[in-house]
Each structure stands twice: as structure tokens, then as C-alpha cells.
Amino acid sequence: MDNSLTPLVLKRLLVPTLLHLGFRKTLTMADEVVLLDFWPSPFGMRVRIALAEKGIKYEYKEEDLRNKSPLLLKMNPVHKQIPVLIHNGKPVNESLIAVQYIDEVWKDKSPILPSDPYQRALARFWADYIDKKIYVSGKKVWQTKGEEQEEAKKEFIGHLKMLEGELGDKAFFGGECFGFVDVALVPFYSWFYAYETCGSFSIEAECPKLMAWVKRCMQRDSVAKSLPDQHKVYDFVLQLKKKFGIE
């Protein structure tokens, strides 16, 4: 090859090509975030809130749980459940695990978990308590009637009062800032009207401090935009009751 051609080849062909490839690589490094979800799911809402808190753009995909998509079955083969967070093609399952993942990846903005290990352990403890107690006891409230329902109500209110006790006079569960436990619990607010109407009781009357906390959370865009309307959830619950023959 003629020696004088080499620098020209470098200048006109190789360098731009390499730059272009580098630029393309940078472009494809932009995060691709997908959330497989179901609109009334409090677990899905947790992930929506976390993504909104961090200002992450994502694609929301509504799943029909009676006809699960091949993508859902591929991304969560173990449980076949929503929510599934898919980040650059890699799935993260289980809502509280996904929220922690979001906090660890996008760590430079709006921390969700505290930085102190003991405070983190406390936050995880209460989120775990919510996971184990609230959904199950709340479900029993709308699924049962008579004596069984009275028992279910007592249990459900008991758990809410426990959480209210933990909240105390703090603005949020973590203190001054909205955090992990708030994200774990506040989605259930969208089900409160359904629980109250099915069970004929008032959560406000039983747990006024908790309701004040709910109002504070709902002032946040991330929460207000992630929770569906309570009446819509109630209609959904009525449909479920009909489907399962619970009147």
C-alpha cells in the first residue's frame, strides 16, 4: 500500500468508523427498563413508585393474569407472577427485591433505603412484616363473611395498628424522608375503600395517624401517579367476589 495513503485511510475511514461504533455503543448502553405489571397489584405499585422516585423512564406492560404473556413466563419461570422488572433484558422478580435493586443501581438520586446498616435492617424488617401480614389479612377481609370476617377484620386492624405504632409521630416510617417501608405499605391504600366497604369498618377511625401518613404520601407525585383509584379497585374486588362466588 502506498505509504501516503495510510494516514488518509486512518483519517477518513478508520477513525470515523471507530468513533461511530463507540457512539453506537454509548447509545445502546442507555437503560432499557420494562415493568410487567397488573394495575391493581399493590406489589406492582411498589415498583412503579420506586421508578418514579428515581425519575426512571420505563415501558409499562399490562399483563392479563388469566392469559400470561410468553415474556412473563420467560422472565419469571419460577413464580410466573408480576411484577417483573426487566433491566436491559435481565429480570428482577419480587417487588421488594426489585425496589432494592432500583435503589442500588440508580443510587445517586432519591435514596429509598437508609445508608446506616442498622436502619436498613429495621426498614427491611418492617417491609417484611408488611409482606407477610397485610396482603393476606386484607384478602381475608374481602373474601369472608360473618364470624370469619369479624376475625379477619380484627387481625387486619391489629396489623395496621402495629404499623401505626411503629410510625409514631414521624412524618414517614424512615423519619423525615419517604423511604422503603413507605413504598412497601402505601400501595395498600388503594385497597382501603374495598376492605372498608366489604368489611363495614373505617380505617380512619381505627388508625387516624396512619391515614395522616397516607395523605402525606399521596402528596408525592410518585405515589399519586402510581396508585389506581380506590373505587376502581373496589369494582375489581366485586368482580373477583362474583367470580369466586363470595357474596
Add this chain to the structure above:
Amino acid sequence: MAEEVKVFGVWGSPFSCRVKIALKIKGIEYEYIEEDLQNKSSLLLKYNPVHKKIPVLLHNGKPIVESLLIIEYIDETWKDNPLLPQDPHERAQARFWAKFVDEKCLPSLWKACWAEEVERETAMGEAWKNLELFERELEGKRFFGGEAIGLVDIAAIRIAFWINVAQEAIGVEILNKEKFFILWNWIDELLGCSIIKENLPPREKLSAYYRTRAAAAKGSK
């Protein structure tokens, strides 16, 4: 300030065993306090008023409860010999499988262990399904944590030892050696580690406990 670390546990509990193993891996000295679950100490009730259960880790007077949460606390407080991966996706996977062990795998294994003759086949099928899913995660690795013992290995000590001992004592075979040879390789590796061996309850004592339970279950029919 000198660290004060205490563990409230019970000799036969896989949950307190998890905490002891995690502390040993990190090289942390601690005081162990044996609890009598029929007569819980006022300290236990003070440190775990919500669930009133062991294990409780007390670090400089602050209690941490729930064994998997305790392990995460230990990992975040003492940074040597990490128990969780650094990469966020791998960390999420580790948390997922540890949760799977406790919420899906173990309940189905125990159900199969204690099932009546008529229910055993169904219970076994369910247990095997979960074990197959879990075993796949080993994927040619020495441990679930890779080259070193990690969160999932510590969580699954319940399978490696407790189910192992129980099935022998009860006379059922759920952890079938031919079917789950990959898992059994891992069990042998894990139980061969001195740090694990030294912190397990005495095999014969645990076996005797399960034999007594099995006899009582037969007797009550």
C-alpha cells in the same frame, strides 16, 4: 469501641445456625445465648417484641431479627469475606433464591417429609419440582455463591442438613441421591467445610429429635 455481639438462638434451629455461620465467616467473636422456647426469656421478648422468635442478633445493644435480614446486616457491617455479590443484579438473584428456599422449597420439603401415605406422592411431586428449579441455579458452580459460600448457601443449609437428617430419621427419601446428584455434590462440599461443620447441631441429637416426632405422629393416629 469494642464490639459487643450476642446471638440468641436454639441448638437445633437452622435459623440461628445461619447467623452463627455468617458471623464465623466474617471472623466475628460473639456470645451465644441458648433460649428455651417453652419459657422465653424477658430479654428475647424485649428484643423481638413483634415476633418473639429466635434468632436475635444483638450488636452493641441493638437488636436485629429475621435470619436472612441478620445476614444482610452482618454483610453490610463487616465488609471482609462478602456474603452477597457486588453486582446489583446478582444481589437481587441471591435475595430471590434465599427467599425461594424459605417460602417455597422448605415448606414443600417438610410437607413431603411428614405427609401421610395417601398424600405423599403429590407432596413429593411438589417438593421435587422446587428442588429441580433450585438445583438448576448451581449451574456447575461449587456453591450458589460461586467459589465461596454466600447468602443462598447459608439459607439452604436447611436443605443440606436439616432435611437430610430428617428424611433419614423419618425413613423417607425426598432428596434422592440419583435424581439430585448435582445438589448432593453441593451438600457434600458444604458439609465438608469446617466453618459449616463446627456450627451445625450434633447430628445424632437432631436425628433423635426427628425420630421422636415421627413416632409421636404415628402414635397419634
